[in-house]
Amino acid sequence: xxxxxxxxxxxxxxxxxxxxxxxxxxxxxxxxxxxxxxxxxxxxxxxxxxxxxxxxxxxxxxxxxxxxxxxxxxxxxxxxxxxxxxxxxxxxxxxxxxxxxxxxxxxxxxxxxxxxxxxxxxxxxxxxxxxxxxxxxxxxxxxxxxxxxxxxxxxxxxxxxxxxxxxxxxxxxxxxxxxxxxxxxxxxxxxxxxxxxxxxxxxxxxxxxxxxxxxxxxxxxxxxxxxxxxxxxxxxxxxxxxxxxxxxxxxxxxxxxxxxxxxxxxxxxxxxxxxxxxxxxxxxxxxxxxxxxxxxxxxxxxxxxxxxxxxxxxxxxxxxxxxxxxxxxxxxxxxxxxxxxxxxxxxxxxxxxxxxxxxxxxxxxxxxxxxxxxxxxxxxxxxxxxxxxxxxxxxxxxxxxxxxxxxxxxxxxxxxxxxxxxxxxxx
Ligand SMILES: [Zn+2]
Ligand SMILES: [Zn+2]
Numbered sequence: 001x002x003x004x005x006x007x008x009x010x011x012x013x014x015x016x017x018x019x020x021x022x023x024x025x026x027x028x029x030x031x032x033x034x035x036x037x038x039x040x041x042x043x044x045x046x047x048x049x050x051x052x053x054x055x056x057x058x059x060x061x062x063x064x065x066x067x068x069x070x071x072x073x074x075x076x077x078x079x080x081x082x083x084x085x086x087x088x089x090x091x092x093x094x095x096x097x098x099x100x101x102x103x104x105x106x107x108x109x110x111x112x113x114x115x116x117x118x119x120x121x122x123x124x125x126x127x128x129x130x131x132x133x134x135x136x137x138x139x140x141x142x143x144x145x146x147x148x149x150x151x152x153x154x155x156x157x158x159x160x161x162x163x164x165x166x167x168x169x170x171x172x173x174x175x176x177x178x179x180x181x182x183x184x185x186x187x188x189x190x191x192x193x194x195x196x197x198x199x200x201x202x203x204x205x206x207x208x209x210x211x212x213x214x215x216x217x218x219x220x221x222x223x224x225x226x227x228x229x230x231x232x233x234x235x236x237x238x239x240x241x242x243x244x245x246x247x248x249x250x251x252x253x254x255x256x257x258x259x260x261x262x263x264x265x266x267x268x269x270x271x272x273x274x275x276x277x278x279x280x281x282x283x284x285x286x287x288x289x290x291x292x293x294x295x296x297x298x299x300x301x302x303x304x305x306x307x308x309x310x311x312x313x314x315x316x317x318x319x320x321x322x323x324x325x326x327x328x329x330x331x332x333x334x335x336x337x338x339x340x341x342x343x344x345x346x347x348x349x350x351x352x353x354x355x356x357x358x359x360x361x362x363x364x365x366x367x368x369x370x371x372x373x374x375x376x377x378x379x380x381x382x383x384x385x386x387x388x389x390x391x392x393x394x395x396x397x398x399x400x401x402x403x404x405x406x407x408x409x410x411x412x413x414x415x416x417x418x419x420x421x422x423x424x425x426x427x
Pocket of ligand 1: 169170171172173174229230231232233234
C-alpha cells in the first residue's frame with residue numbers, strides 16, 4: 001500500500017469474453033493470410049535480449065532501451081539473469097535464423113503480454129500482437145504486411161484506421177541526412193534536454209518520448225529524411241504510397257514518424273485512429289532487413305508490425321463494439337431431493353453430449369428460489385426433477401423465456417429440450 005500500483009492485468013470473466021472475441025477476430029484474419037502462430041516464452045535470457053536491443057543502437061540510446069526492460073532479481077545460483085519479454089521480434093528472428101533455407105518465406109505472429117519499466121520506475125504489462133514476414137525484400141510483401149494491419153483493425157470494427165507513412169532510407173541515403181541533422185542539432189543544443197540531445201545525436205530516428213518542458217522539439221524545422229532519399233528508396237516509397245492508395249487504405253506521409261526501436265530501414269508506418277478528436281497510435285512497424293544479421297548471424301530481410309491490443313480493446317469498448325452472444329441457449333437443472341443426484345448428473349451428461357450448455361444447481365432449494373437463480377444465470381430452460389414426478393415417469397420443464405411449464409415423459413427429456421432450443425433460438 002502507498003506504493004505506485006503495478007500496472008499488471010487481471011481479467012475477470014466480464015472482460016475475458018470480450019478478449020476472446022477480439023482474439024478470435026484477429027486470428028481469423030491472420031489464418032486467411034497464412035500467418036502461423038508462435039508462442040514465445042514470457043521469460044527471456046537478459047543477455048540475448050540485450051544483444052538484440054543494442055545491436056543497432058549505441059551508447060545512451062542502448063542504455064535507455066535496456067532500462068525499460070523488466071528483469072528478475074539476480075539469482076544466486078549460476079543461472080542466467082532473466083527478463084520479462086519487452087517485445088517478440090528478437091526471439092522470432094533467432095527462431096527463423098535456425099530454420100530458414102535460402103529463398104524461403106515465413107509468416108509468423110505471436111500475441112500476449114509484454115512487459116516494460118517506465119522512466120518513473122513503474123512496472124507495466126501490455127498486450128501486444130506481433131506480425132512478421134521474413135525472407136522477402138519485395139515491395140509486395142511490405143504492402144501485404146501493411147494492408148494486413150489495416151485489415152485486422154477493420155475486422156475489429158475500427159474501420160476508420162489510417163496509415164502514417166515514412167521512409168528511413170537505406171545505408172546510401174542515410175549518412176548525409178544524419179550529418180545534416182547533427183549539424184542542425186548542434187545549432188539547437190539549448191532547445192533540448194541533455195538526454196534528448198544525446199539520443200537524437202546517436203539516432204536521429206529515435207522517439208525520445210520526452211515530456212520535459214525544456215525540450216522544444218524543433219526537429220520539424222530541421223532536415224527531413226524524405227528529402228535525402230536515393231533514387232531507389234524514393235521509387236520504393238512512391239510505390240508503397242501508390243499501392244496503399246489503390247487498395248483504398250487512407251494514408252498520410254509523416255516525415256516525423258519515429259520509432260523506439262531503431263532497427264528499421266526504408267518504409268516505416270503507424271496505424272492511427274482518431275478517438276474523440278485526438279490521434280492515437282494503435283500500432284506500427286516497418287522493414288528491418290539488417291537486424292537478423294546483427295543478432296542471429298543470418299541475413300533475413302524482414303518486415304513486420306505490432307498492434308497494441310490494450311489500446312484497441314479500449315477503443316472497441318468505448319465505441320460499444322462488444323455484444324454478448326444472446327443466441328446462447330442454456331439449461332438449468334435442479335432436483336428437489338438428494339436421492340435424485342445420480343439422475344441429475346445423468347441428464348446433465350446427456351445434454352452435454354448433445355453440446356447443450358447445462359448448469360447443475362448444486363443446492364436443494366425451493367423451486368421459486370431456483371427459478372430466480374436460473375434467470376440470473378441467463379438460462380432459457382429449466383428442468384426440475386421431483387420425487388413425485390419421477391415415480392410417475394415424468395419431469396417438469398419450465399420455459400423461462402415464454403414463462404410456461406409442462407410435464408414431459410422422462411424418456412423424452414432430451415428430444416424435448418432440443419425442440420425447445422430450436423424454437424427459442426430461431427425466435
Ligand atoms: Zn536509399
Ligand atoms: Zn528532452
